[in-house]
Structure formats: structure tokens, C-alpha cells
Amino acid sequence: MAKRTAIIDLGSNGVRMAVFEKTSRYGFYILNEQKVKFRLAQGAYENNNILSEKQIKKAIEIIKYFKIQAKYLSCNKIFCVGTSALRDASNKDIFINALKKELKINIKTLSGENEAYLSGFGAINLLPKIEDAICLDIGGGSAELCLIQNSKVIQTFSLDLGTVRLKDLFKDKINKLEKFIDYSLENIPSNFKSTNLITIGGSLRAISSAIMEKNDYPLSQVHSFSYEFNKEIDFIEKIINCKNAELNSLGIKKERHDTIKVGALVFLKIAQKLKIQNIITSGAGVREGIYLKDLFGRHQNFPINFNPSLKSLEDRFLKIKTNSLIKNTKNLFMCLKDIHYVDDKYLFHLNYASRISELGLLLSFYSKHKHSSYFILNGLNFCIKHEDKAIISTIIEQHGKKINYENLKLKKLLPDENTISWLNFILAFCRALNKACENEICNFTYKNKTLYIEKNTNNFIIHEAIKKINKPKSFNIYINNEEI
Structure with a gap:
């Protein structure tokens, strides 16, 4: 390829x-x-x-x-x-x-059905895993729907409800426009049912961006942003009913002013008709669908648990081995389970953080943890939830420091303080153990309020690095029977 x-x-x-x-x-x-x-x-x-x-x-x-x-x-x-x-x-x-x-x-x-398929195919492969949903792509000439079941596109449908088309045909005749939309929606197949709606297209991304701004959302990337539909109906209706001069104050960029109200109306009516509960925004659509079809060839999706953004970051920017760090963080997490009370699902975040915590070295050794955090927030874009990206970025950026939880910039997306503190500690601790860059896998044992570590390389430089790391809980540390 x-x-x-x-x-x-x-x-x-x-x-x-x-x-x-x-x-x-x-x-x-x-x-x-x-x-x-x-x-x-x-x-x-x-x-x-x-x-x-x-x-x-x-x-x-x-x-x-x-x-x-x-x-x-x-x-x-x-x-x-x-x-x-x-x-x-x-x-x-x-x-x-x-x-x-x-x-x-x-x-x-592209036929309407093919356009709908490619939009849905691009979105479902580049969003975090979603089993069942309906995709809605509102463009200038048409609106495409596709039904997703078991993470696959199984049916498509196209409607002549594009924003430019409707604006040109109906001008400001709102009553006629609403009747036309309602009539068109009667043709949606009865089996198009789901509580989840994946939204694609410029108008729908603009609405999501405005909601993010209104709610002081801590991230700026719209791809994978999700919200509860019922909580934002009033805001969507405000966009539809306001004067054009008021759109800026609602967070709608000027380039969208001419069609956003029509797009919001189509979106609102479709979501209500389908009884949608959750909205997931996709930055991926037709173009990504075309690319992925070519990329996959005879295959239909990525390998299991594969993230193309994670692999791309590793391919482009990572210059050191991380195998030992990945294994050590997992082993230490399991070893300390009796004292950290952190759910096993957070092993996922430790795995990602271990793999790419050194990305920032490409820019500069100084503040490398901050650089790595930035890489993650702005480069780890596909196949991951905003909450997961926020956790990974935060535990890398904190770099083993004592966490001031209330002042964390991504706090709205983070789990409780105990979870973040322990993940931060485990990652920083295992990075310190690899201070000599020997890429060594350690043996961990915890008993009688003491963590015992067996490793080949052990010197005062490693000891000094470990002493700087804030422990969420008091316990003793021994490396090769030598107390730190």
C-alpha cells in the first residue's frame, strides 16, 4: 500500500x-x-x-x-x-x-447507500469500541444513516435532508421545512433502533464543539466527545431558534452560520424520532472510511486491541525499549492490590502510559513528562475515550509528584484521587527502577507493610530516584534486601 x-x-x-x-x-x-x-x-x-x-x-x-x-x-x-x-x-x-x-x-x-456505509465504517473503526449504534452524517446535500450491530455496518439509508439543499429549497419557510423533514423521516426503516447515535459531519461537529465550550469541557478534540442527548435538547433548540447574530455567543463559528440552524433542526428531529439517549461525536467519516477500506484490503477491521494512533506514535517518536516497563508496571500493580484498592480496568491505562511515557524525549529531556503528556492529548486520537486519554496523560505529567487533585486541569474526566495517585506512583516507581536503562524485569513481593524487589541492577542512583517519588501510602521498600 x-x-x-x-x-x-x-x-x-x-x-x-x-x-x-x-x-x-x-x-x-x-x-x-x-x-x-x-x-x-x-x-x-x-x-x-x-x-x-x-x-x-x-x-x-x-x-x-x-x-x-x-x-x-x-x-x-x-x-x-x-x-x-x-x-x-x-x-x-x-x-x-x-x-x-x-x-x-x-x-x-458515491451512491447515498455507499456514502452512508463509508461514513459509518470510518467512524466505527476509529471510535472507542461501540457494539450497537446508529450513525448519522448530515452533509450539504443529504443525510446518511447506517445501522451498527456488533460493531459492524449492517444496513444503510439516505435522505435528501442536506443543509444546503434544504436552505435553498425552503429559504425561511420554517413550517414547510419542518413538515418536509417530518414526512421524510417516516421513510426510516423501522429496525433502525438504538439508544446511541454517532454524529458525523460539519454541522454536528459544530454543535458538539459548542456544547463543549458551554460546559467548560477540559479537552478541545471533538472526536469521541459524548454527551447525554436529553441534557442538551434545550441548547440545540436555542441554536435553532436564535437570530443569526446570536450564534457567535453560542459558540458557533461564523463559517457555519448559514447552515447550522437547518442542520440542528434535522439532527434534533432525527434524534427524537429514534429516541436517542447518548450522542457520540465522530471526527471520522467518508474520507477515513475510504482510507481504511484500502488499508485493510481483504480484512474488515483492525486486529483485536489494536490502536492505530498508539502504534503511529510509537513508530514515529519512540526510540527506546519499553517492554520491561510495561511488564513491571503490571506486576507491581498486581503485587500491591491489597493496599491500593484500584480496579483492574486501570491496567489498560498503565499499559498505554508505559508504552509511550518517553515520547517527550524527542523534543527535549527537560520537562519530558510534560512533552509526553502533550503528545498524548494531541496525538492519541483514535479508538480511545477522552476519559482514558486524560488518565494516561495525567499520570505521565505528574511524574511521581504529590498530586494536588483539586487543581488537576483534566479533573472533570478523571477517576477518584486514590486511583490517580496510585497509578501515578506505580508508573513513576517503575520508571525509576529502570533508571540505568537496563530494560530489566523485576520480581515484586509485598508482605508485612514492605515491598521487596529483586533486580540485577541496584545502585544509589536508583535509590535516590525512588526517594523522590511520593507514596500514596506508607510502606517500606527493599531492593535485594537493601532498605531504601
Whole structure:
């Protein structure tokens, strides 16, 4: 497979290009992403879906620009797809042939069902594991739904409820617009049932971002952000009913002002009809779905317990061995179970933290733990919950210090103080044991309020490093029968 792949997506409300770089068999990250706000079907919905010559020429210029960018970034593969605006156009062949002749690019027109499938496929593979859900992707020309069962897309459905389409057709005739939406929603298959709704698309991400801002959410990444639908209905209705001049104060960026109210209305009505309880926001959709289909080949998903972002960070930035640290943190956690009272599920966080706690060394030795924390918050993006990312980042950043729990910047996403204190201690302690970088696996025993450690390398430098670490509970420490 190509190391760098560009996906160009010609939508109804913009043209986007995402460049993916593969770092190993399944490890990858998004190297570059660009968007040009552009409406291919401007005026077409009121003119028998005929694309104007002016818009066709603009679209070709934009795609030409993206092709140049893709070549500059050394992309070996370029995929180009068109969605609702292109598939509905009665004269789409003129555009497709012109694109092929002038730029040597073959654009694939996605059907509504195929678009829905790729959106759902991209989201379900790059979000934390979700067994059952419905995906909703609201674009400029259409809204796509897909049903997820056992973490797989099993059925798709497309509705002509795109924000640009509805705005062009109904202008400010709200009553007619609502009736049209209600009528359209009657066609949703009766088996589309779930309490979880995965939201995809610019309008829905904008709503999630506004909710995050309103609630003083401690992270800025919208991918994987979740909330209870009923708790935010009033806010969503406020977006729908407010004046355009008030949208800024609600956290809606200016570029979304023209279509956000229509998008919010479609979203609200679909969520209510489907009796949704939980919203999970996805930053991944059609472009990621196309990339993953190419990445997987004959396979359908990632290997079990595989995280592409974690692997990508390790591939790009990690220069030292971490096998012993991974094993030592697990063994020490199990050894101290009788005194820390921390649930076994937090072994997951210790495992991740052990694997990537040294990422910050790539930037600088000084404050490396803070650099590592930043890498995690901004690079560990796929297949992980915000709460999990916050825990991993925090225990690395605290670096064995005594924790001032009330002042932790990610406190809203963290478990109790006891849990964080112990995870912080165990990670820092095991890193100190590896001070000589000998990559040695230790033997741990705890009895009579004493932790006994057996290891080959033992010197005062290790002892001094251990003494600096804050213990959540008082107990003695011996290494090779020598007290510290």
C-alpha cells in the first residue's frame, strides 16, 4: 500500500482533502487536511439539478489545487469521490469527463447507500469500541444513516435532508421545512433502533464543539466527545431558534452560520424520532472510511486491541525499549492490590502510559513528562475515550509528584484521587527502577507493610530516584534486601 494517500471529497458544501501517512502495517495518522468552502450545486436544486458552467470550472480549479498539494506531499495514491451534489446532478457526465480530460483524475460518484456505509465504517473503526449504534452524517446535500450491530455496518439509508439543499429549497419557510423533514423521516426503516447515535459531519461537529465550550469541557478534540442527548435538547433548540447574530455567543463559528440552524433542526428531529439517549461525536467519516477500506484490503477491521494512533506514535517518536516497563508496571500493580484498592480496568491505562511515557524525549529531556503528556492529548486520537486519554496523560505529567487533585486541569474526566495517585506512583516507581536503562524485569513481593524487589541492577542512583517519588501510602521498600 502507498505510504501516503490523499482522499479528495467533493461534497455539497465544500471540497476537502485529507492526507494519511502509514507508519506500519496498520499504524497511521493524518498528515494534512485542507478544506475549501464551495457549493458545487449552488442554484442547481432550484434548476432541475443542473450544475452551472461556472461552478464546474471552480470545482476543477479546486481539485487541481488539491492534486498539486498531494503531489507536493509525495502522495502515491489519490482517491477522488463526489457525494450528493454530484450524484444528483443531471449533467454530472460533463464535469466527470472534464475532470478526467484536464487533470487525469477519475472521480467516483458515491451512491447515498455507499456514502452512508463509508461514513459509518470510518467512524466505527476509529471510535472507542461501540457494539450497537446508529450513525448519522448530515452533509450539504443529504443525510446518511447506517445501522451498527456488533460493531459492524449492517444496513444503510439516505435522505435528501442536506443543509444546503434544504436552505435553498425552503429559504425561511420554517413550517414547510419542518413538515418536509417530518414526512421524510417516516421513510426510516423501522429496525433502525438504538439508544446511541454517532454524529458525523460539519454541522454536528459544530454543535458538539459548542456544547463543549458551554460546559467548560477540559479537552478541545471533538472526536469521541459524548454527551447525554436529553441534557442538551434545550441548547440545540436555542441554536435553532436564535437570530443569526446570536450564534457567535453560542459558540458557533461564523463559517457555519448559514447552515447550522437547518442542520440542528434535522439532527434534533432525527434524534427524537429514534429516541436517542447518548450522542457520540465522530471526527471520522467518508474520507477515513475510504482510507481504511484500502488499508485493510481483504480484512474488515483492525486486529483485536489494536490502536492505530498508539502504534503511529510509537513508530514515529519512540526510540527506546519499553517492554520491561510495561511488564513491571503490571506486576507491581498486581503485587500491591491489597493496599491500593484500584480496579483492574486501570491496567489498560498503565499499559498505554508505559508504552509511550518517553515520547517527550524527542523534543527535549527537560520537562519530558510534560512533552509526553502533550503528545498524548494531541496525538492519541483514535479508538480511545477522552476519559482514558486524560488518565494516561495525567499520570505521565505528574511524574511521581504529590498530586494536588483539586487543581488537576483534566479533573472533570478523571477517576477518584486514590486511583490517580496510585497509578501515578506505580508508573513513576517503575520508571525509576529502570533508571540505568537496563530494560530489566523485576520480581515484586509485598508482605508485612514492605515491598521487596529483586533486580540485577541496584545502585544509589536508583535509590535516590525512588526517594523522590511520593507514596500514596506508607510502606517500606527493599531492593535485594537493601532498605531504601
